[in-house]
Amino acid sequence: MAPARPSAWRTASGQIGRVLRIASRDWFALAGTLIYLALILVAIFADRIATHDPSEILYTGRYRIARNLPMSWDHLLGTTHGGRDIFSQLVYGSRSAVVVGLTAAFCVAAIGTLLGLLSGFFRGWVDTVVMRLADVVLGLPFLPFVIVLAALTRPGTATIVFSVAVLLWPNTARVIRSQVLTVRERAFVEAARVTGCSTWRILFVHVAPSILPLSFLYGSIAVGWAILTEASASFLGFGDPSVISWGGMLQDAYASQAMGRGAYNWFIPPGLCIVLVVLAGFFISRGYEEILFPKLRS
């Protein structure tokens, strides 16, 4: 498909364009993209959509906290045991999901891509070091590591994003590495070498663009993992208590015995939101996979 010397970045942008066009053809990818779009819009306009201040304690009368109200027009999803509006919390929770998901995905994709590129391109001792590092990371239990790290440092979003990035890069790096191993033998890389390009130029201008779609693929999977991890950590009480998140809402519901009272309006919506967003990541990556690895399509 490549002409004698393609402008590497043009092929890269072409591939990204192709990745975006998938959405119009694949039903799964379309659904996933729409969910992501909706999430981002809700996060941006959270203050307009929310009907109440999500952390304000509401009162029904003088000194009477509006506890456990059922669903109504005033409180679309009712109120929590602490007298806060559930719908507004749900809306604001999207912000923390976007922040955690996107920053963690970016870190995972960046670290994984860089290490995969280096180890696949230079091979030798660089490869050995990176791959042994990956072995060690795969030997670290995921959630326990997040918990211990959160407890020893400062519980909060940054710790969670950091641990997700530290723990999830090996999968990305391994796939990128094997792709680089084949790309580096291709004619256009050889041509660049012959015309006297420096090693780093070959690596970042000629090799890197052709594996960028793979970084996107693994980044989109990491979004879901990061949000799930944040939810689990918040549920266990290692999240940032000052930030409203879906995991934090579930912890609040669990701690206030919402299940015992059958307050489905409280603990079902945050979980559903998590499922939808993580599912969107799965859908998008499925669509990409079929385009990136056409062998799967039959």
Add this chain to the structure above:
Amino acid sequence: MGYVGQRLIQAVFVLWVVATLCFLMFRLMPGDPTLNYIDTSMTEEQRQNMLVAFGLDQPLYVQYLIYLKNLLRGELGNSFLQGRPVLELVLEALPLTVALTLSALIVAYIFGVIAGAFLAWKRGSLTEGVAIPLVLATRAAPEFWLGMILLAIFAFGYGWFPSGGAASAGAEYGSEWERLFSLDFLYHLLLPALALAVYLQGLPLLLMRSTMLEVMQDEFVTMARMKGLSEWTIVIRHAARNALLPVATAFALGIGGSVGGNVVVETVFSWPGLGRMLVTAVQGSDYPLAQGAFLIIAAVLVLMNLVADLLYGWLDPRVSHGRKG
């Protein structure tokens, strides 16, 4: 030296690095390590004795060597909240976690393998179109949320099952085995295992489905068709057997993964296993116990990764591990 030896050395190496990381995480955090590591309610003399016993009066590298030596001897210190040896506590919790993990995994894999093979057979049908997103949704759902729903419906709503714990109040048993196989235990196990199984079944299902689809296009399946064997015989005797290979590997990896991942399910159901022990230890700043639980979880994970690799080579002779055969 062979592949097995190489893989063993790699596992030991990983364990050593994880243990070292653990040492650094718990000792090099800001603040006085003695405050982290030693109970504040001790008398000064006790504190000094502990300091010497753990070598905390020595420079860091000596401390590290003592730590490694203690680890090799299974000496993990005493929990400060419970005052008992960490190893003892951890070994008490481990069977409960293993029971939960294994029962959930077995149910999940039996269901996943059958449903996966079925969906491969039904490729392109409406059933598949509905089932696949549904399966993906169970993989996307937080385990603790599934647990909360099950609790709300079956424990609080209908009152069919207990809402937590691993035994009824006052239950006593002659031995650990008797306890693990008592009806009361199974009754408590059912809901948490179900929550975990719902989460876990997606992986074997999708794996089974995709490898079945691959295998069904292989030459030996065509050959079987040409021999005039029935579709059923082909699916069960020929395709499924070969498709089971990656599923078996995933099962081994699943054990390692869920012993660590059980943390949230154990917390939701107050299941007194390793994961919940880790969480309560961390919350109560019981550092020796937290460190011990973390190390055991990591050791199980590394061990199961090793088993999965060896199992794969053993089950599939085509994997020659780099040797030309």
